[in-house]
Amino acid sequence: xxxxxxxxxxxxxxxxxxxxxxxxxxxxxxxxxxxxxxxxxxxxxxxxxxxxxxxxxxxxxxxxxxxxxxxxxxxxxxxxxxxxxxxxxxxxxxxxxxxxxxxxxxxxxxxxxxxxxxxxxxxxxxxxxxxxxxxxxxxxxxxxxxxxxxxxxxxxxxxxxxxxxxxxxxxxxxxxxxxxxxxxxxxxxxxxxxxxxxxxxxxxxxxxxxxxxxxxxxxxxxxxxxxxxxxxxxxxxxxxxxxxxxxxxxxxxxxxxxxxxxxxxxxxxxxxxxxxxxxxxxxxxxxxxxxxxxxxxxxxxxxxxxxxxxxxxxxxxxxxxxxxxxxxxxxxxxxxxxxxxxxxxxxxxxxxxxxxxxxxxxxxxxxxxxxxxxxxxxxxxxxxxxxxxxxxxxxxxxxxxxxxxxxxxx
Numbered sequence: 001x002x003x004x005x006x007x008x009x010x011x012x013x014x015x016x017x018x019x020x021x022x023x024x025x026x027x028x029x030x031x032x033x034x035x036x037x038x039x040x041x042x043x044x045x046x047x048x049x050x051x052x053x054x055x056x057x058x059x060x061x062x063x064x065x066x067x068x069x070x071x072x073x074x075x076x077x078x079x080x081x082x083x084x085x086x087x088x089x090x091x092x093x094x095x096x097x098x099x100x101x102x103x104x105x106x107x108x109x110x111x112x113x114x115x116x117x118x119x120x121x122x123x124x125x126x127x128x129x130x131x132x133x134x135x136x137x138x139x140x141x142x143x144x145x146x147x148x149x150x151x152x153x154x155x156x157x158x159x160x161x162x163x164x165x166x167x168x169x170x171x172x173x174x175x176x177x178x179x180x181x182x183x184x185x186x187x188x189x190x191x192x193x194x195x196x197x198x199x200x201x202x203x204x205x206x207x208x209x210x211x212x213x214x215x216x217x218x219x220x221x222x223x224x225x226x227x228x229x230x231x232x233x234x235x236x237x238x239x240x241x242x243x244x245x246x247x248x249x250x251x252x253x254x255x256x257x258x259x260x261x262x263x264x265x266x267x268x269x270x271x272x273x274x275x276x277x278x279x280x281x282x283x284x285x286x287x288x289x290x291x292x293x294x295x296x297x298x299x300x301x302x303x304x305x306x307x308x309x310x311x312x313x314x315x316x317x318x319x320x321x322x323x324x325x326x327x328x329x330x331x332x333x334x335x336x337x338x339x340x341x342x343x344x345x346x347x348x349x350x351x352x353x354x355x356x357x358x359x360x361x362x363x364x365x366x367x368x369x370x371x372x373x374x375x376x377x378x379x380x381x382x383x384x385x386x387x388x389x390x391x392x393x394x395x396x397x398x399x400x401x402x403x404x405x406x407x408x409x410x
Contacts, residue, residue, distance in 0.1 A: 005070055011249050012159045014201035017166035017194065024167055027099065028063050031055050033175040033308070038279050043299040046306040048176055049276075049292075052168060053284045053314030057123065058318055059240070060168055060191055060312055061092030067164035068153055069096050076205050077102045082143035082150040084108075086134055087116040087189060088313050089155040094123035103172070105150060107141040109134055112387045113317035135244075156190030157247030166194025172308050173199060175288045179206055180305025183291035186210040186219055186326065187241035189250030195310070196257035210254065210261040211290045217263045222246050223255055240287025240313055258272070262301075267331040268293035273321075274328035276311070285316040286324060333391035337384070338362070339409040340401065344380040352382065355404050361397050362387040382408070 020159070032051045039047035052060040071083055080103035083093040090106045093340055095106035106125040108117055110132055121127050130140040145152040154161065168191065172182060182199060184192040192210045199206050216234030222245075230245040254261075264272075272292035276284040284292075291309035293303060316324075329335050344350045349366070356363060365385035388394050401408050 006286030006327065012162045012166065012194065012197050012253060014198060016159065016163040017170060017198045020063070020132050020160075020163040021170055023067055023169045024063055024164065027066055028167070028350055029055055031172055033172075034280060034282070036280060038275065039299075039307075039309075040291065042107050043295060043307060043399035044303045045180070047295065047302075048179075048308045049280060050168065050172055050175075050308050050310045051282065053282060053288050053311045057088070057091040057095050057119070058313055058315040059088040059288070060165055060310075061088045062095055063092075063167055063196070064156075064161035064164035064190060065089065065092035065153060066099065068098035068158060068160040069093070069100055069102055071160050072102070072151060076151050079102065079149040079151060082107070082141050082145050082148075083153045083155070084138040085155060086112050086137075087120075088240055090116065090120040090125065090127075091123055091315070093153050094120045094125035095317040105144065105260075107131075107137045107144070109137050113320070115317060115405075116315060121317075132299050134242075140322070146150075154247075156193075156243075157249050159249060161190050162194040162197070162250060162253070164194070165191040166198040168310060169195035169198030172310075173202055176306060176308055178306050179203075179308050181207040181209060181307045182304075183209050183211055183294055183303055183307065183309045185238075185241050185287055185290040185310065186212050186254070187216075187243040187287065188245075188247040189219070189254050189311070190247065191312060192258055193250035193253035196253060200257045207259045208257065209294070210258050211294045212261060212263050213241055213269065213287075213290060214265055216242045216244070217261075218244055218246055219251075219254065219261045220263065222251060223261065226255075236269075236286070237266055237320070237327075238286035238290060240315075241287055241290060242287075252300065262294050262298065264290055264293035264297055266327070268297045270324050270328035271331045272296055272328075273316075273324055274332060277325070283314045283316065283321075284311050285313045305352065323348075329387075333394055334365040334388055335364075336386040336388050336394045336397060338386065338398070338401070340382050340384070341379050341407040341409065342382055344378050348380070349382065351405065355401065355406075356384075356386065356397070359397050359400055360389075361393070 213236035215236040369381040
């Protein structure tokens with residue numbers, strides 16, 4: 001479906017993106033394009049991964065931040081810059097400012113992951129923790145800009161930011177000239193807008209499809225309404241695209257140039273992260289692998305020619321990664337939870353575990369319940385957490401336990 005917004009001329013053009021590409025020469029990396037046999041087999045078309053998770057600072061954000069700050073007038077540079085971000089934009093602004101010799105102040109939420117806070121500081125920014133949510137952090141940064149004269153560097157709603165992010169699109173066309181479909185994650189919309197400007201100007205036949213987390217999908221209702229709409233309390237593990245309202249400038253471009261916007265579930269995001277780690281050997285954050293989640297969710301939509309999925313970032317907190325991997329393994333059928341009733345006598349548990357050993361199911365956790373009034377006098381309920389090889393193995397374990405005479409409750 002192609003949504004159209006009454007905006008005949010995009011506010012960013014191909015020449016802007018080409019100028020940004022020249023400016024970024026020697027600053028940002030031309031990131032790798034990796035093929036994926038698994039995703040290619042799933043979709044029936046060659047699938048390539050554009051690895052912006054391997055960009056300097058771990059995401060595409062450096063591109064736009066550098067172009068924006070490099071374009072400031074001397075008196076603006078002298079006043080310094082300020083930004084608000086939970087992670088990727090913060091690091092991009094910090095490094096870009098350091099490279100350009102500009103003082104930077106970055107506001108981050110109080111609960112921002114410590115590795116992201118430390119990285120932003122190491123790139124040279126003065127980090128200030130403020131607010132429990134990003135909206136509060138944004139207000140603090142804007143108030144700081146009003147008070148000090150520092151230039152506020154918006155993460156997506158500025159034409160220079162969009163032009164910088166659009167250089168990803170130019171690289172895709174150079175690295176994969178036969179591409180037919182490009183998938184790009186959408187939060188505020190800066191990356192998708194920039195890629196669409198570059199790609200549609202040079203290859204209008206290429207489909208550009210945006211991807212949002214279902215719990216933070218402000219673009220579909222906004223595009224239907226014809227203007228940006230805010231959603232209350234966006235909720236997703238993909239914090240990099242957890243944005244409650246589209247940016248005004250990217251919204252107009254996306255409405256005019258992006259062919260469709262799809263949404264993906266939390267299960268799909270965690271499965272995609274697991275796939276990137278296991279199959280592609282790439283560490284990708286949940287927002288960064290939203291495009292892979294789209295391929296896993298609806299592979300039939302992407303046949304008919306080569307597909308490029310942009311992996312937009314790899315900055316994931318290790319503790320969050322641990323939780324997401326568990327979630328991803330559960331979504332992929334790699335965990336199995338069971339409750340069984342066995343005889344309350346010595347050796348009963350050992351016999352059960354012996355059966356599971358033969359089935360090659362790895363026991364992660366075991367607990368006993370003896371006080372449930374539904375249990376017989378000689379029964380005990382055993383709760384098991386198992387690691388399996390997938391859905392077929394789960395079914396085999398359940399069948400074998402039934403066959404061995406165990407009462408499987410769930």
